[in-house]
Amino acid sequence: MKKNLQITIPELPTGKLTESHFNLVEDVIPSPAKGQVLLKNIILSIDAANRAWMQGTTYRKAIEPGDVMHGYSICQVEEPNGSHFKKGDFVFAEIGWQQYGAVNTHEITSCPDHKPLSHLLSVLGIAGKTAHHGLIQVGKVKEGETLLVSGAAGSVGNLVGQFGKLKGAKVIGIAGGKEKCDWLVDEVGFDACLDYKAGKLGKAIAQTCSGGIDVYFDNVGGNILQSALFNMNQHGRIVCCGAVSLYDGQPLAGPMGIPGLLVVKRLRMEGFIVFDFPDKDAEAENEIKTWIDRGQIKIYEDIIHGLSEAPKALVGLLRGENRGKRMIQVTKI
Numbered sequence: 368m369k370k371n372l373q374i375t376i377p378e379l380p381t382g383k384l385t386e387s388h389f390n391l392v393e394d395v396i397p398s399p400a401k402g403q404v405l406l407k408n409i410i411l412s413i414d415a416a417n418r419a420w421m422q423g424t425t426y427r428k429a430i431e432p433g434d435v436m437h438g439y440s441i442c443q444v445e446e447p448n449g450s451h452f453k454k455g456d457f458v459f460a461e462i463g464w465q466q467y468g469a470v471n472t473h474e475i476t477s478c479p480d481h482k483p484l485s486h487l488l489s490v491l492g493i494a495g496k497t498a499h500h501g502l503i504q505v506g507k508v509k510e511g512e513t514l515l516v517s518g519a520a521g522s523v524g525n526l527v528g529q530f531g532k533l534k535g536a537k538v539i540g541i542a543g544g545k546e547k548c549d550w551l552v553d554e555v556g557f558d559a560c561l562d563y564k565a566g567k568l569g570k571a572i573a574q575t576c577s578g579g580i581d582v583y584f585d586n587v588g589g590n591i592l593q594s595a596l597f598n599m600n601q602h603g604r605i606v607c608c609g610a611v612s613l614y615d616g617q618p619l620a621g622p623m624g625i626p627g628l629l630v631v632k633r634l635r636m637e638g639f640i641v642f643d644f645p646d647k648d649a650e651a652e653n654e655i656k657t658w659i660d661r662g663q664i665k666i667y668e669d670i671i672h673g674l675s676e677a678p679k680a681l682v683g684l685l686r687g688e689n690r691g692k693r694m695i696q697v698t699k700i
């Protein structure tokens with residue numbers, strides 16, 4: 368009999384996440400109850416936020432010890448169970464780290480018709496919309512401005528940089544290591560990139576952004592946010608997208624200078640969640656599609672095969688292994 372491979376998290380980490388925090392188990396494939404459909408997991412998104420969900424309630428419910436690890440996927444309908452879905456339909460669902468899941472029909476949405484499917488999790492999915500909404504709706508980036516983005520080689524960051532260039536900004540990235548920084552400049556098209564692991568980041572920002580920063584797109588928080596804050600121009604905007612430098616057991620850090628610097632430089636610092644702009648989703652999607660059709664965007668996907676690789680993939684992402692959007696191909700189609 369076919370089994371359901373699952374990855375559970377028996378105890379939540381207090382320090383750094385390791386592969387040993389997860390268990391690979393087998394369960395029976397569930398039967399969908401009334402109002403549910405049975406889904407097969409096709410591509411699972413691996414996100415920095417997966418680690419933040421282990422820290423307590425955020426914009427969504429926290430992961431509890433013993434849970435099947437939470438996660439967002441593209442799935443295929445296996446048993447429509449009398450619903451309006453058809454067997455084989457592709458849908459988005461929070462099925463978690465398992466091969467099969469029974470999910471309430473009102474909690475799933477149909478995927479648009481697009482190939483390859485992986486783009487619906489990367490450039491046309493949450494990563495692309497986060498980058499677009501953050502940059503346009505929150506950062507209000509303008510032609511000729513200087514845009515600084517941290518986590519620049521990651522899934523959201525590389526798109527923020529590319530979208531920023533298309534909007535006419537001068538784009539400076541921050542990433543870990545010389546190799547990643549060289550890649551961002553030589554291959555992705557950033558104007559410059561600073562290696563935060565090399566130290567003296569504040570000085571490097573001041574030298575590279577000699578005219579100051581107009582928009583800082585912050586994916587990491589902590590000391591990097593601190594360094595950016597001191598280099599902001601008057602009326603600059605700080606887009607708070609995430610704080611990955613503080614997700615994985617690190618002590619909470621700064622920044623200093625709040626509210627003093629916000630007052631003196633008339634800065635706006637604003638957090639957002641990608642779901643905050645439903646009325647702008649179509650606009651973002653259309654613009655991104657146009658850029659793709661014109662060949663103006665390079666799409667970086669980092670696809671790993673097999674559900675059992677998910678723990679390693681998440682631990683690796685938090686260590687900075689990935690370039691672009693990391694995903695797990697759970698089932699070949």
Ligand SMILES: NC(=O)c1ccc[n+]([C@@H]2O[C@H](COP(=O)([O-])OP(=O)(O)OC[C@H]3O[C@@H](n4cnc5c(N)ncnc54)[C@H](OP(=O)(O)O)[C@@H]3O)[C@@H](O)[C@H]2O)c1
Pocket residue numbers: 413414415416419493494497518519520521522523524541542543544547563586587591607608609610611612613639640641642684685686687688689691692693
């Ligand atoms: N607001 C929203 O709606 C929304 C939606 C999606 C994602 N996010 C946020 O966006 C950020 C990026 O998420 P993602 O899923 O796209 O991950 P990602 O950027 O693809 O990967 C995470 C990257 O973070 C960097 N990193 C890890 N530890 C770091 C540290 N201590 N200091 C600086 N950089 C560090 C690593 O690159 P290096 O090699 O450069 O260190 C790693 O590759 C996260 O903060 C996430 O929570 C927010």
